[in-house]
Amino acid sequence: MKQNIPVRLDRRIYSREELCGEYFILWIWDDNLSRKCHPGQFFEIRAHASLLDAFDARSLPKLYKPISIYDNADGRIGFFIKKVGAGTSALAKLKAGDKLELIGPLGNGFNPVSNKRVLLLSGGIGYPPLWYLQKELINHNKIFWLHGGANQDDVFPCDEVWTMDGSFGKKGMVTEGLAPLILEKKINLVYSCGPIPMLKQAAKITRELGIRHYTSLEAYMACGIGVCHGCAVPIRTDTKEDIEAGTSIPQWDYLRVCKEGPVFNAEDVMWSML
Amino acid sequence: MKQLNTSLGKLKLNSPVTVASGTFDLENLDFFGQDFLGAFICKTITRHSRIGNPPPRLYESEAGLINSIGLQNPGLDKFISDILPRLNAALNIPLVVSISGSSITEFAEIICRLEMESGISGYELNVSCPNVEKEGIAFGVHPEVVFELCKTLAPFTQKELIVKLSPNVTDIAAIAKAAEAGGASSIALINTLWGMAIDYKTGRSQIKMGVGGYSGIGIKPVALALTYKVAKAVKLPIIAMGGIYTWQDALEFLWAGASAIALGTANFIDPLAAPKVFAGLQDFLAEKKLGLQDIIGKCEV
Numbered sequence: 152m153k154q155n156i157p158v159r160l161d162r163r164i165y166s167r168e169e170l171c172g173e174y175f176i177l178w179i180w181d182d183n184l185s186r187k188c189h190p191g192q193f194f195e196i197r198a199h200a201s202l203l204d205a206f207d208a209r210s211l212p213k214l215y216k217p218i219s220i221y222d223n224a225d226g227r228i229g230f231f232i233k234k235v236g237a238g239t240s241a242l243a244k245l246k247a248g249d250k251l252e253l254i255g256p257l258g259n260g261f262n263p264v265s266n267k268r269v270l271l272l273s274g275g276i277g278y279p280p281l282w283y284l285q286k287e288l289i290n291h292n293k294i295f296w297l298h299g300g301a302n303q304d305d306v307f308p309c310d311e312v313w314t315m316d317g318s319f320g321k322k323g324m325v326t327e328g329l330a331p332l333i334l335e336k337k338i339n340l341v342y343s344c345g346p347i348p349m350l351k352q353a354a355k356i357t358r359e360l361g362i363r364h365y366t367s368l369e370a371y372m373a374c375g376i377g378v379c380h381g382c383a384v385p386i387r388t389d390t391k392e393d394i395e396a397g398t399s400i401p402q403w404d405y406l407r408v409c410k411e412g413p414v415f416n417a418e419d420v421m422w423s424m425l
Numbered sequence: 426m427k428q429l430n431t432s433l434g435k436l437k438l439n440s441p442v443t444v445a446s447g448t449f450d451l452e453n454l455d456f457f458g459q460d461f462l463g464a465f466i467c468k469t470i471t472r473h474s475r476i477g478n479p480p481p482r483l484y485e486s487e488a489g490l491i492n493s494i495g496l497q498n499p500g501l502d503k504f505i506s507d508i509l510p511r512l513n514a515a516l517n518i519p520l521v522v523s524i525s526g527s528s529i530t531e532f533a534e535i536i537c538r539l540e541m542e543s544g545i546s547g548y549e550l551n552v553s554c555p556n557v558e559k560e561g562i563a564f565g566v567h568p569e570v571v572f573e574l575c576k577t578l579a580p581f582t583q584k585e586l587i588v589k590l591s592p593n594v595t596d597i598a599a600i601a602k603a604a605e606a607g608g609a610s611s612i613a614l615i616n617t618l619w620g621m622a623i624d625y626k627t628g629r630s631q632i633k634m635g636v637g638g639y640s641g642i643g644i645k646p647v648a649l650a651l652t653y654k655v656a657k658a659v660k661l662p663i664i665a666m667g668g669i670y671t672w673q674d675a676l677e678f679l680w681a682g683a684s685a686i687a688l689g690t691a692n693f694i695d696p697l698a699a700p701k702v703f704a705g706l707q708d709f710l711a712e713k714k715l716g717l718q719d720i721i722g723k724c725e726v
C-alpha cells in the first residue's frame with residue numbers, strides 16, 4: 152500500500168467516549184487527514200505538551216504513543232485507546248476541547264480484498280484496527296470476527312468471544328476456537344492483531360491449514376517515521392545468498408513496525424525470535 | 426530568516442543547531458525546512474552491514490530514553506549506492522557521515538572509500554556506541570587508541586574530522602586531548618550513558634540486551650559538565666549533545682564551551698524541536714544584542 156507523507160499537527164478533541172474497563176475513544180475532525188488514512192495505519196499521538204511549555208512548567212515531555220486508527224468516516228477519525236502506561240494515562244485525562252498532538256498517518260495498512268471469506272482475529276487492544284478494516288471489507292466479503300480478552304472488560308462487539316477467565320463467552324485462549332472456525336466457515340483469509348503469544352499461536356494454525364494470514368504487530372516506538380530503528384521485528388526477506396562474496400547474507404532482517412509494517416504476512420514473521 | 430553563523434573546525438555552519446547521528450533522517454525534513462540546521466549527521470555506517478540488536482530495543486524511562494539499536498545499518502557499499510545519492514539530492518547543508526569500525530584499518534578503509542565520493546563535508550568517528558561489543562566503544566575508552574586512530578585517519582582527508590566521545594570513561598578530558606594531538610579537527614560529545622530498566626514485577630530487563638544507551642533530558646547535567654571539562658582541556662571546537670530539548674538548554678551548552686549543539690532524543694519528543702531551538706536562540710540573541718561568539722565558552726563560575 153502506498154504511503155502518504157505523514158503530517159505533524161495539533162487537533163482539538165471533538166468528543167470522548169467511555170468504554171468498559173480501561174478503554175476509551177478520542178474523536179477528532181479533519182477532512183484532509185481523513186482522506187489520507189487507510190485501515191491498519193496508525194498515528195503517533197500525545198496529550199499536548201510543547202517543549203516550550205514544558206520548560207516553563209518544568210514537567211518532562213514524553214514520547215508520542217503509536218495508536219492505530221479505529222474508525223475513519225467523512226472527516227471523523229477515532230482513536231480507541233487502553234490505559235496501560237504513563238503515555239496512555241496522560242491521554243486518558245484528555246476531554247473534549249483539549250489539544251491532541253498527532254503525527255501521521257503512518258505505516259502500511261492492510262491490503263483491500265474482495266470476494267473472500269475473511270476471519271478477523273483480535274485480542275484485547277488488538278480490536279481497534281480490525282474495526283476500521285471490517286468497515287472497508289464488509290460490502291465485498293464474508294466476514295466472521297473472533298475476539299478474545301483476559302476478562303469481560305476486554306470484550307467488544309464481534310461474532311464469537313472468548314475470555315481467559317470465562318467471565319464472558321467461551322472460556323480459554325481465543326486461538327482454541329480458530330482452527331474449527333476456519334474449517335467450518337471455509338475461511339480463506341485471516342487478519343489478526345493482538346498480543347504476541349496469541350498471534351504466534353494463530354500463525355502456527357494458519358500455516359498448518361495453509362490459510363493466508365496478515366497480522367498487525369505492535370512495538371515500542373520512539374520516532375514512528377522510520378528513523379530510529381527502535382521498533383524493529385525479525386521478518387523473513389527475499390535476500391539471497393551472495394555466492395560471489397562467499398558470505399551468507401541472512402534470510403531475515405530487522406524491519407521497522409512503523410515503516411515496513413505494522414502489517415506483515417504472518418508467514419514471514421520470525422515468531423520463534425519474538 | 427536571519428542566520429546564526431558558527432563554525433566547527435573547517436566547517437562553516439549557518440546554524441549552531443544540528444542533529445545527533447541515528448535520531449534524524451530525511452523523513453524528519455517532511456516537518457520543517459533544513460535551513461534551521463547547521464549540518465546533517467547521518468546514522469552510523471560500518472564497513473559491513475549490521476543487523477542490529479534483538480528487540481525490545483527501546484524503553485522510555487522517567488526522564489529520557491534507553492535504546493539498544495546496535496548500529497543497524499546496510500553497510501558501506503549500500504550507503505554509497507543507495508543512501509548517499511538520496512542525501513546529496515535532498516540536502517543543501519553540510520553532510521557529516523558518522524562511521525564506526527572494529528579496527529583502525531577498518532576506519533581507514535571506510536574513509537578512503539568515502540573520499541572518492543562527493544557531497545561529504547566531514548566525518549564523525551563513532552568510537553563511543555555503548556550497544557556494540559568490541560566495536561566503537563573499545564576505541565573510545567583508551568586515550569592511546571584514540572590518538573592512534575586520529576593520527577592514522579587525519580592524513581587521508583582534508584575534511585572535518587570529528588571524534589564522538591563516550592561519557593562512560595574515567596577521564597574524558599584525557600581522551601579529548603588524545604584526539605586533538607592525533608589530528609582530529611573537532612569533538613562531538615556525549616554519546617549515550619549506560620542505562621537499564623527492569624520490570625519490577627517480573628524482574629525482566631526492559632531491553633533485550635540488558636543494558637542500553639541512556640539519552641534525553643535526564644543526562645543533560647552530565648553532558649553539560651563533560652562539555653565544560655573538555656572545553657577547558659582542548660582548543661578544538663565542540664559539538665555538544667545530551668538531553669538538549671529547548672533553546673534554553675542549547676544556550677547552557679554554548680556558555681559551557683560548545684560551538685554547536687545537536688538534538689537527539691528531542692527529535693522524537695518533538696519533531697519541530699530544531700526550528701523551535703533555532704528561533705529561541707535567535708530571539709534571545711537579538712533581545713540581548715549578543716552574537717554567538719559572546720556566549721560560546723563564556724560561562725562564569
